[in-house]
Amino acid sequence: MARFYAVIPAGGIGSRLWPLSRASAPKFLHDLTGSGQTLLQDTVERLRPLSNSDRILIVTGDAHEAAVLNQVAGLSAKNLVLEPSPKDSTAAIALAAAILLKNEPDVIIGSFAADHVITDPEEFHQNVREAVEVAAKGKIVTIGIEPTEPSVGFGYIKTADLIPGSKNARDVEQFIEKPELKKAKRYLRSGKYLWNAGMFIAPAQLLLDVLAQTEPELYSKVVQLAEAWGTKNQQEVFESVWPTLKKIAIDYSVAEPAAEQGLVAVIPAKFGWHDVGDFAAIAQLQADGKPHHLAVLGDVKVISDKSSGILVSETGKLVALIGLEDVIVVDTPDALLVTSKEHAQRVKNLVDSLKNTGHSDVL
Amino acid sequence: MARFYAVIPAGGIGSRLWPLSRASAPKFLHDLTGSGQTLLQDTVERLRPLSNSDRILIVTGDAHEAAVLNQVAGLSAKNLVLEPSPKDSTAAIALAAAILLKNEPDVIIGSFAADHVITDPEEFHQNVREAVEVAAKGKIVTIGIEPTEPSVGFGYIKTADLIPGSKNARDVEQFIEKPELKKAKRYLRSGKYLWNAGMFIAPAQLLLDVLAQTEPELYSKVVQLAEAWGTKNQQEVFESVWPTLKKIAIDYSVAEPAAEQGLVAVIPAKFGWHDVGDFAAIAQLQADGKPHHLAVLGDVKVISDKSSGILVSETGKLVALIGLEDVIVVDTPDALLVTSKEHAQRVKNLVDSLKNTGHSDVL
Numbered sequence: 001m002a003r004f005y006a007v008i009p010a011g012g013i014g015s016r017l018w019p020l021s022r023a024s025a026p027k028f029l030h031d032l033t034g035s036g037q038t039l040l041q042d043t044v045e046r047l048r049p050l051s052n053s054d055r056i057l058i059v060t061g062d063a064h065e066a067a068v069l070n071q072v073a074g075l076s077a078k079n080l081v082l083e084p085s086p087k088d089s090t091a092a093i094a095l096a097a098a099i100l101l102k103n104e105p106d107v108i109i110g111s112f113a114a115d116h117v118i119t120d121p122e123e124f125h126q127n128v129r130e131a132v133e134v135a136a137k138g139k140i141v142t143i144g145i146e147p148t149e150p151s152v153g154f155g156y157i158k159t160a161d162l163i164p165g166s167k168n169a170r171d172v173e174q175f176i177e178k179p180e181l182k183k184a185k186r187y188l189r190s191g192k193y194l195w196n197a198g199m200f201i202a203p204a205q206l207l208l209d210v211l212a213q214t215e216p217e218l219y220s221k222v223v224q225l226a227e228a229w230g231t232k233n234q235q236e237v238f239e240s241v242w243p244t245l246k247k248i249a250i251d252y253s254v255a256e257p258a259a260e261q262g263l264v265a266v267i268p269a270k271f272g273w274h275d276v277g278d279f280a281a282i283a284q285l286q287a288d289g290k291p292h293h294l295a296v297l298g299d300v301k302v303i304s305d306k307s308s309g310i311l312v313s314e315t316g317k318l319v320a321l322i323g324l325e326d327v328i329v330v331d332t333p334d335a336l337l338v339t340s341k342e343h344a345q346r347v348k349n350l351v352d353s354l355k356n357t358g359h360s361d362v363l
Numbered sequence: 364m365a366r367f368y369a370v371i372p373a374g375g376i377g378s379r380l381w382p383l384s385r386a387s388a389p390k391f392l393h394d395l396t397g398s399g400q401t402l403l404q405d406t407v408e409r410l411r412p413l414s415n416s417d418r419i420l421i422v423t424g425d426a427h428e429a430a431v432l433n434q435v436a437g438l439s440a441k442n443l444v445l446e447p448s449p450k451d452s453t454a455a456i457a458l459a460a461a462i463l464l465k466n467e468p469d470v471i472i473g474s475f476a477a478d479h480v481i482t483d484p485e486e487f488h489q490n491v492r493e494a495v496e497v498a499a500k501g502k503i504v505t506i507g508i509e510p511t512e513p514s515v516g517f518g519y520i521k522t523a524d525l526i527p528g529s530k531n532a533r534d535v536e537q538f539i540e541k542p543e544l545k546k547a548k549r550y551l552r553s554g555k556y557l558w559n560a561g562m563f564i565a566p567a568q569l570l571l572d573v574l575a576q577t578e579p580e581l582y583s584k585v586v587q588l589a590e591a592w593g594t595k596n597q598q599e600v601f602e603s604v605w606p607t608l609k610k611i612a613i614d615y616s617v618a619e620p621a622a623e624q625g626l627v628a629v630i631p632a633k634f635g636w637h638d639v640g641d642f643a644a645i646a647q648l649q650a651d652g653k654p655h656h657l658a659v660l661g662d663v664k665v666i667s668d669k670s671s672g673i674l675v676s677e678t679g680k681l682v683a684l685i686g687l688e689d690v691i692v693v694d695t696p697d698a699l700l701v702t703s704k705e706h707a708q709r710v711k712n713l714v715d716s717l718k719n720t721g722h723s724d725v726l
Binding site for chain 1: 695
C-alpha cells in the first residue's frame with residue numbers, strides 16, 4: 001500500500017440533479033444522503049485510511065478550488081490539480097498519473113469518483129487493498145458492482161476466470177456500454193456481469209502506456225502538461241495545450257483496449273454502492289425499502305398529506321405536499337423543479353433545453 | 364334603478380387557495396384569472412354601470428382597508444364598512460342594509476361576493492336590473508346559476524313557477540344545502556334546480572324585517588351598530604357590540620326562512636359564473652376546454668415537459684415541470700404548495716392542520 005495514491009476526479013456537474021447541482025456547485029459539493037457531509041467529504045474521508053491526506057489528489061475545475069478546500073479539512077493547494085475546462089475523465093486521470101510519476105515511478109493510483117455513495121467503508125478498504133496487490137502484478141484493476149436490477153443506466157463488465165493465486169480478482173473479458181433492457185436482463189440472469197462504477201486501480205505507468213498506444217496525441221499532450229506542472233512554464237503550457245485536449249472517457253481510451261489485451265482484472269465489490277445519479281436514485285436510497293416514504297433533504301418544514309418521493313430544499317420555506325406519490329420537488333433560490341420519480345432521467349433533457357434557450361444563468 | 368345600492372361583502376379568506384390567499388391577503392385581493400385585475404377590482408368595475416362609485420359599499424375586515432382603497436380607484440373611506448373581526452355574511456349584509464336605510468328608507472340593496480368571476484357583464488347587468496324590478500315589488504331576489512355538472516360544492520335553489528308578469532323571475536320553493544353526489548345528479552337532471560351563488564337583491568327593509576323574525580337578537584344589535592355608525596359613539600358601540608354578534612350565513616338567517624314564506628324569487632343567470640373556489644377550478648377556467656393545458660398565473664418563466672394543470676408564482680423564479688398531468692404548484696415567498704387537481708379541495712384541511720400545529724404565521 002506504500003505505492004498507493006488516491007486520485008479523485010471531481011468533474012461531472014450531475015445534470016440530472018439540476019437545479020440542486022449546478023456548474024457552479026456540482027453534485028460532489030452537495031450532501032445528497034442527509035449525512036451532514038457532502039459527497040466529496042464522504043469520498044475523502046473514505047480514502048484517508050488508505051492513503052492519508054498526503055497521498056490524495058483531487059482533479060477538479062479551477063472554479064471549485066475554494067469550495068473544495070473549504071469543504072475538506074486538512075487538504076491544501078498541493079492536493080489539487082485544477083482544470084481550466086472540463087475535458088472528460090481520460091485527461092483528468094492521465095494528467096494525475098503523469099504528475100505523480102514524476103516523483104514515483106512505481107506509483108499505483110486508484111481513481112474514485114467524487115460523487116458516489118459507498119456504504120460499508122471497511123469492505124471498500126479490503127477491496128481496494130486487494131486491488132492494489134493485483135495491480136502491483138501489472139494489471140489495471142477495477143472494482144465491479146454486483147447488479148441488483150437490470151439497470152440500463154450503467155455500463156457492464158463481463159467477468160472471466162478467477163486469476164490464479166487471487167482471492168477474488170477475475171480477468172475482465174470485456175467492458176460493455178449501457179445496454180438495452182433486454183440485454184441488461186440477460187446480464188443480470190447470467191451472474192457473469194458487474195456494473196462498471198468507474199473505479200480503476202493501476203500502476204500509473206501501465207495506464208499511460210496503454211494511453212500512449214490508443215491515443216498517442218492525447219498521451220503526449222498529457223505528458224507535456226505534467227512536465228510543465230509546478231514549473232514556471234505551467235501557466236503558459238496549460239493555456240496553450242489544455243484547450244486542445246481530446247475529450248474522451250477513460251473507459252474508451254484505456255479500460256476497453258486494455259481488457260482486449262488481457263490487462264484488466266475486476267474485483268466484485270463487497271460494499272453497497274450508489275451513483276445517486278438522479279433524484280429517483282436518491283429517493284430510493286433514502287427510503288431504504290420503506291414503501292411510500294417521503295425523503296427530505298435540507299432544513300425545511302414539510303406538511304405532507306399522502307405524499308411520497310423526495311423533497312430537496314435550499315430555501316427553507318414551508319412546503320406542503322398533498323396526494324402525490326413518487327413526487328420530486330427541488331426548491332432552490334432561483335429555480336424550482338417538480339417532477340416524478342418516473343421522469344427523473346428527463347431532467348437532463350430539460351437542462352439541455354435550458355442551455356439551448358439561453359438560460360445558462362440557472363445552470 | 365335609482366333605489367339600487369351595491370353591497371360587496373369582502374370577507375372570506377379562501378382557505379382552499381392557500382398559500383396564495385392568506386388572512387392578510389385574501390382571495391378577493393388577487394388576480395386569479397390572469398386578467399391583470401384582482402377579483403375585487405373586477406367586481407367593482409362590473410357594478411359601476413349599475414350604481415356608480417357613490418352607491419357602492421364594501422364590507423371588509425379593517426385589516427384590508429388600505430389594500431382595498433389602494434386597489435379600487437375612485438373609492439374612498441365612505442365606501443367602506445370595516446369589520447373589527449369576521450362575523451359571517453348576515454352581520455356584514457344586514458349592517459350595510461341598516462346603515463343605508465338610515466338615509467334611504469326605500470333603498471334596494473344588491474349583495475355580490477367580492478371573489479367570484481363573472482363573464483358577460485352585459486348579461487349580468489340585465490339580470491340585476493330585472494332583479495331590482497322584482498325586488499321593488501317586495502321580494503328578496505337571488506340570481507341562480509344553471510348547473511353545468513352535478514357539483515357537491517354549491518348549495519341549490521329549487522325553482523317553482525314563473526312569477527306572473529315577469530320575464531324570467533320564478534318563485535323559489537326552497538334553498539338546499541350542498542347535496543351528496545346522488546342528489547346533485549338528480550337536481551341536474553330535473554332542470555328545476557339552480558346553484559346558489561349568494562347574490563341577493565332586496566329592499567333593505569324587507570331583508571331586516573325577515574332577520575328581525577328569525578334572529579331578533581342579531582337584528583337588534585345590527586340596528587344598534589347602524590345607529591351608532593358615523594356618530595361619536597361609533598367606536599365605543601362597535602367595541603362592545605361587535606364581538607357579541609352571532610356568526611350565521613345569510614342563507615340560513617334570511618334566504619331560507621323567507622323562501623318558506625314565499626318571499627323569494629330567482630332569476631336564472633344568463634352570464635358565465637365561476638366561484639374559483641380552489642386551484643382546480645382556476646385551472647379549469649383558464650384551460651377553457653383545452654385538454655392538457657398548463658395555466659400560469661404570475662410573472663414567471665416556465666419550462667414544461669408534458670405537464671398540465673396550474674402554476675401560480677409570486678416569486679418569479681424559474682419553474683420546471685416534467686411529466687405531471689393536472690398538477691397544482693403554488694410558489695410564494697414563504698410557502699410552496701404542490702398537489703394535483705384531484706386533491707385541490709384538501710388544501711383546506713391542510714390549512715386547518717397548519718392552524719392546529721401553530722403555523723399561523725404562514726396562514
